[in-house]
Amino acid sequence: MATPVFITGGFLMCISLIGYLGAVRENPLLIWTYILLLCLLLGGAAGFTLFTYVATHRGSAGHHKFVSVNDYKLQDYSGWLQRLLNDRDNWENIKTCFVKPKYCEALPFKYKTLHEFKQANLKPIEAGCCTPPSECGYASKNASFYDLDSPPASSNKDCRTYKNNINIKCYDCDSCKGVIAHYLRKEWRVVALVNIIMFTMLIVLYSMAYCTRSIHLKKGT
Numbered sequence: 001m002a003t004p005v006f007i008t009g010g011f012l013m014c015i016s017l018i019g020y021l022g023a024v025r026e027n028p029l030l031i032w033t034y035i036l037l038l039c040l041l042l043g044g045a046a047g048f049t050l051f052t053y054v055a056t057h058r059g060s061a062g063h064h065k066f067v068s069v070n071d072y073k074l075q076d077y078s079g080w081l082q083r084l085l086n087d088r089d090n091w092e093n094i095k096t097c098f099v100k101p102k103y104c105e106a107l108p109f110k111y112k113t114l115h116e117f118k119q120a121n122l123k124p125i126e127a128g129c130c131t132p133p134s135e136c137g138y139a140s141k142n143a144s145f146y147d148l149d150s151p152p153a154s155s156n157k158d159c160r161t162y163k164n165n166i167n168i169k170c171y172d173c174d175s176c177k178g179v180i181a182h183y184l185r186k187e188w189r190v191v192a193l194v195n196i197i198m199f200t201m202l203i204v205l206y207s208m209a210y211c212t213r214s215i216h217l218k219k220g221t
Helices: 002-024 028-056 079-086 088-098 101-105 114-119 124-129 174-220
Strands: 139-142 145-147
Touching: 002 028, 002 174, 028 079, 028 174, 079 088, 079 174, 088 174, 101 124, 114 139, 124 174
Parallel strands: none
Antiparallel strands: 139 145
């Protein structure tokens, strides 16, 4: 998340330098270049902020009543995020970075009794990727093992996808993808806030550029 911000900040610094040189030297070419680049950056910031809001907006299914606070559903998020995470190649790359067996392996050591596990407020990655959705109705034997002999109580495909195997678990479940969408939404909302602040600064700079241009034109006459 920091890389785009640093790149934008460096680009903005270069534009500001062009504007400063244009004002000091009273060079109309530099001033017009500064105004044009600033206008492009202003439009880009507005467009990216709008895209970020739309991409992280909850989908039409995001207002249903959850079965459990520990349940995550990919359908709760925008169509763009769903398509991104449902793409097999994208998901394999994302899963390699974020979804690791060590999170699930640690559960029995973290919650030593079944009571502790059932009362715990699990982390999103633990709830969505290490356990089956609560609507499946599987009885938990401990923090990492469920009784899968009985048929699931729900038609949710995640109930069939989940396995007790530490290398499988629910890593390919929609609930696990929902967890990643949850994290992406939080991160991108921070980016959107940074963009709004930057957008405000750009408007101020653009106003200063317009004033500088007006003063230069008056001097020229």
